[in-house]
Amino acid sequence: MKTKIYLFLLLLNISAVFAQEQKMTDAEIASFKQDVNVVSKKIKTLSTDFVQYKHMDFLSKDIETSGKMIFKEPSLLQWQYKKPYNYSIVFKNGKILINDEGKKSAVDIGNSKIFARINKLIVGSVSGNMFDDKEFTISYFKLKGQNLAKFIPKDATLKKYIKQIELTFDKEEATVVQVKLLESSEDYTRIVLKNKVINAKIDDSVFTN
Numbered sequence: 001m002k003t004k005i006y007l008f009l010l011l012l013n014i015s016a017v018f019a020q021e022q023k024m025t026d027a028e029i030a031s032f033k034q035d036v037n038v039v040s041k042k043i044k045t046l047s048t049d050f051v052q053y054k055h056m057d058f059l060s061k062d063i064e065t066s067g068k069m070i071f072k073e074p075s076l077l078q079w080q081y082k083k084p085y086n087y088s089i090v091f092k093n094g095k096i097l098i099n100d101e102g103k104k105s106a107v108d109i110g111n112s113k114i115f116a117r118i119n120k121l122i123v124g125s126v127s128g129n130m131f132d133d134k135e136f137t138i139s140y141f142k143l144k145g146q147n148l149a150k151f152i153p154k155d156a157t158l159k160k161y162i163k164q165i166e167l168t169f170d171k172e173e174a175t176v177v178q179v180k181l182l183e184s185s186e187d188y189t190r191i192v193l194k195n196k197v198i199n200a201k202i203d204d205s206v207f208t209n
Contacts (some may be wrong), residue, residue: 021148024081024140032147035174043175046071048196057186058178069193075123076207079116090209091123097209104209130167145171160184 024032047070048085054063059096067081081087096107124130131138136151151165161184168178174200 020143022142024142024147028142029140032169032174036131036169039174042199043071044073044199045202046196046198046201047202048193050194051192052081053190053192055190062190070202070206072121072202072204072207076204077123078207080208088209090207092207092209099209136165143168146177146190147171 011191042159047068049066050069051064051066054065056063065081065085066083067079069080070078075091077091079089085197090099090195091109094109096109098105098107120130124132125174127205130136130151131149135155136153138152139150141148141150146167149167149169151167153159153162153165162181163184164182165179168176168180170177175196179193180188191201
């Protein structure tokens with residue numbers, strides 16, 4: 001009897017996993033990519049609230065931070081962390097500008113291929129325009145009301161820092177609602193985007209850090 005109950009529970013768990021995540025067919029992948037590319041081309045500006053969860057294997061609870069992200073094409077991007085501290089990062093003109101509660105610093109992206117690639121990944125994940133088969137091995141899945149794209153970097157150096165990127169898209173809007181960055185260890189960062197405002201007027205001065 002115990003064996004039968006165990007097998008029944010195991011089948012339920014397997015069914016739940018498959019119900020949550022199913023591989024797309026080639027036709028579904030083509031349709032999904034087309035929808036995302038059509039929407040991403042229309043996005044000139046984007047502002048959204050976000051909650052970031054940093055999972056570290058040795059901690060019992062994820063580190064939670066929140067704030068606002070602002071994007072303006074082609075590549076102006078700002079992350080404003082407001083809780084539990086004030087910290088902002090701006091990607092602008094080939095540089096990363098950091099403001100840590102008034103203490104400012106800058107990093108030249110051009111001096112690091114890794115920074116350049118990560119910048120491209122972040123901008124692409126926000127706009128949804130990052131389906132580059134040359135850079136990544138990409139797999140596509142269906143979820144309830146959502147679509148999921150998993151990106152594994154082909155570049156060995158980048159792979160040391162980022163093992164996999166997972167982008168979750170709202171099925172109706174075809175925009176990114178969650179970004180998950182899996183590191184080479186078991187640690188990962190999960191960013192949930194909400195309250196998106198698309199194509200509102202945003203002045204360049206917003207990206208002064």
